[in-house]
Every structure is written in structure tokens, then in C-alpha cells.
Amino acid sequence: MNIAIVAETAPAKTLIPVIEKLDSEVLSLTHGDGVEKLLEPYSYEIVNIGQGRRNTTKKRSNFTIGRLVLQDTIHTYNALKNRNLDLVLTCGNAGDVRKGISAAKKLNIPKIHIEQDIYNPIEMIAYADLITVPNTHAKKSLKKMYDIINTVNIKGYPQAEYVSRVPIMEPEDIYKHYGINDFYVLFLGGDTRSTDIPYIIQEVQKLDKIILIVPYRFEAKSIAQFVTRKGVYILDGYVDLISLMNASQGVIYCAGMGVTIEVGALSVPSVKLLGFHTEHASNELAQSLGIDVITVYDMEYAVNRMRKPHGSRLVKNGIKASNKIAELTRDMDMFDQTCGGRKSLKLIWNQRKKYR
Numbered sequence: 001m002n003i004a005i006v007a008e009t010a011p012a013k014t015l016i017p018v019i020e021k022l023d024s025e026v027l028s029l030t031h032g033d034g035v036e037k038l039l040e041p042y043s044y045e046i047v048n049i050g051q052g053r054r055n056t057t058k059k060r061s062n063f064t065i066g067r068l069v070l071q072d073t074i075h076t077y078n079a080l081k082n083r084n085l086d087l088v089l090t091c092g093n094a095g096d097v098r099k100g101i102s103a104a105k106k107l108n109i110p111k112i113h114i115e116q117d118i119y120n121p122i123e124m125i126a127y128a129d130l131i132t133v134p135n136t137h138a139k140k141s142l143k144k145m146y147d148i149i150n151t152v153n154i155k156g157y158p159q160a161e162y163v164s165r166v167p168i169m170e171p172e173d174i175y176k177h178y179g180i181n182d183f184y185v186l187f188l189g190g191d192t193r194s195t196d197i198p199y200i201i202q203e204v205q206k207l208d209k210i211i212l213i214v215p216y217r218f219e220a221k222s223i224a225q226f227v228t229r230k231g232v233y234i235l236d237g238y239v240d241l242i243s244l245m246n247a248s249q250g251v252i253y254c255a256g257m258g259v260t261i262e263v264g265a266l267s268v269p270s271v272k273l274l275g276f277h278t279e280h281a282s283n284e285l286a287q288s289l290g291i292d293v294i295t296v297y298d299m300e301y302a303v304n305r306m307r308k309p310h311g312s313r314l315v316k317n318g319i320k321a322s323n324k325i326a327e328l329t330r331d332m333d334m335f336d337q338t339c340g341g342r343k344s345l346k347l348i349w350n351q352r353k354k355y356r
Contacts, residue, residue, distance in 0.1 A: 030047070111128045116257045134154065254272070257282040260285050265318070
């Protein structure tokens with residue numbers, strides 16, 4: 001079986017437990033920083049199809065964004081054509097999914113998409129042949145909100161399996177590398193607007209703690225201008241986030257499903273900042289794990305009472321979920337593959353307008 005996966009960093013961590021269970025040749029189309037290193041052991045070839053959008057204080061025009069998306073979609077199409085592929089696997093709600101499904105649709109390659117955020121999916125999942133969901137609520141919601149019925153409930157999050165067994169640096173090695181052993185991590189992910197940064201930094205600096213900031217999609221220099229006290233440091237470039245979070249005293253994050261699954265599977269004390277996606281499946285998952293979801297102005301109180309999430313069941317269900325997806329790749333015909341099409345695309349597009 002020949003398959004292609006299209007992934008940014010967090011989705012790659014979801015896809016790895018799946019492709020490990022397949023007897024397949026894997027072509028990896030990567031998007032963003034650090035993902036090539038993750039997928040190299042599993043791929044016969046890796047093709048870069050673009051970089052994730054880094055946020056700065058200056059917002060790019062719709063024309064510029066549209067041009068970049070079109071350019072990357074053409075790269076994706078060229079990377080997939082003439083490959084005799086049996087399947088394309090996508091995951092997440094970023095631009096890589098849009099480009100991967102668009103190109104696979106044009107080439108008539110079967111598509112399975114792993115969906116975890118029912119409130120803000122990428123509109124192109126309307127053309128996936130099968131869509132996996134983590135629970136019954138998600139399955140019902142996709143039908144109600146977007147008229148999407150070609151869904152399969154896998155009852156978990158495969159990324160939790162990845163986190164549970166990925167090699168993690170010993171905390172002592174992390175302490176030695178950074179020269180400190182009593183720190184908290186602030187992760188600024190895809191649920192953070194650039195306009196949120198000054199307020200987040202202002203509140204985190206009120207904590208009497210050493211803070212290591214992982215900017216992810218933000219340029220370090222766009223954040224550094226707001227840092228005014230000692231003991232708050234910005235980590236620029238690629239970071240082994242799982243090892244860093246595991247060695248920390250706690251994690252403060254404004255991000256989505258990927259980091260929520262990671263802190264849950266690691267059982268590291270955490271609080272989740274409510275980002276611009278006020279309605280988000282990651283908020284629901286965090287609360288179910290015992291992670292407080294808070295506004296930025298509740299940070300000091302919440303951090304002082306943060307506790308370990310209960311993630312053992314998350315890991316067990318993640319293993320079952322990755323097994324289920326692997327089964328689907330071998331026998332898609334068991335399920336209705338009637339895609340939502342243009343109607344569903346429009347419904348998702350209108351939902352996404354709320355977050356622009």
C-alpha cells in the first residue's frame with residue numbers, strides 16, 4: 001500500500017502511531033518547522049510544501065495569504081501526482097490540510113481526515129472520503145453543524161499514544177541545558193492572537209516564577225519587546241516541547257488540541273488560557289482532564305492552584321484510536337463515503353468567519 005501523509009508538527013504526532021501500524025510505503029508532505037525530523041524514520045521521501053504562518057504584529061493581507069496558499073497547493077499537487085498513491089491521510093485544522101485535500105481531490109486519490117476540533121475545522125474536510133472523530137458528541141455535532149455524515153468514531157486521540165512512548169529527555173538533562181531546574185513553560189500556540197501577547201506577558205510577569213516562553217507561530221522578536229523583568233526567557237527556534245514540558249513545574253498554554261493532549265498524556269500540571277476560539281473541542285477535553293480553562297486575568301490564581309491532569313485513560317483510548325484508523329486504511333468500504341461537498345464547505349466557512 002502506498003500512502004501520503006500531509007502534516008504540520010502536531011498532526012504528525014497523531015499520524016505516527018497510525019503509520020507505524022501499516023505495512024505501507026509512506027510519502028510525507030511536510031508543512032512547518034521541525035516536522036521533517038519527526039517523520040524521517042517513517043518515510044521513503046519527504047517533500048516540503050510550505051511553512052506555517054508565523055504571526056507578527058503586522059497582519060498580512062488576504063491577497064498575500066491567498067497567493068501563498070495557492071502556491072503551496074500547486075506544490076502539493078505536483079508532489080502527489082504520478083505516485084500511484086492508494087490513500088492520503090490528513091489531520092488537524094491548518095493550511096496543510098486544505099492543500100492536501102485540495103490536491104488529492106483533483107487527483108482522485110482517496111482521503112481520510114482525522115478531525116479533532118469540530119468547532120473550527122478546515123473547510124476542505126467537506127471533500128474527505130472519511131472523517132474520523134474522537135467521540136459520539138463530535139460525530140453528532142459534525143452532522144448537525146455541517147451536514148457531514150461520512151464520519152467514524154474512533155473513541156480517542158492517537159497523539160496520546162505517541163506522547164506516552166516517545167523518547168523524552170531526562171529532566172536533569174533539560175535542567176543542565178537551560179541552567180535552571182525550577183521553571184514554568186508558557187506556550188503561545190495557534191489559539192493566540194498577536195494582540196493578546198502584551199496582556200499575556202504582562203500577567204505572566206506578575207508570577208514569582210521563572211518562565212520559559214515557547215513562541216511557536218510567533219517571531220521571538222515580536223514577543224521580546226513586551227518582556228520587562230528578569231527570569232522570563234524566550235526560546236527561539238526548534239524546541240523539544242514534550243521533554244521541556246515534562247521537566248517543568250507546570251505549563252501555561254494558549255493553544256489547541258495538540259498541547260492539551262500532550263500535557264494530559266504527560267500528566268504535567270497545566271492551565272489553559274482561553275484564546276480567540278472561545279468554543280473549542282480542546283477546551284472541553286482540557287476540562288474533562290481536570291485542566292482549568294481560564295482568562296488571562298485569572299492566571300495568577302490558576303497557576304498557584306494548578307494540578308496534574310488525569311491522563312491514563314487518554315493514553316489507553318489513544319492506542320485503540322490509532323488501531324482503528326489503521327483498520328480504516330485497509331477497509332474504507334465498510335463506511336459511507338458520501339462527502340459533504342459544497343454545502344458542507346459553505347457551512348464550515350461561515351463558522352470559521354467567527355474567528356477572523
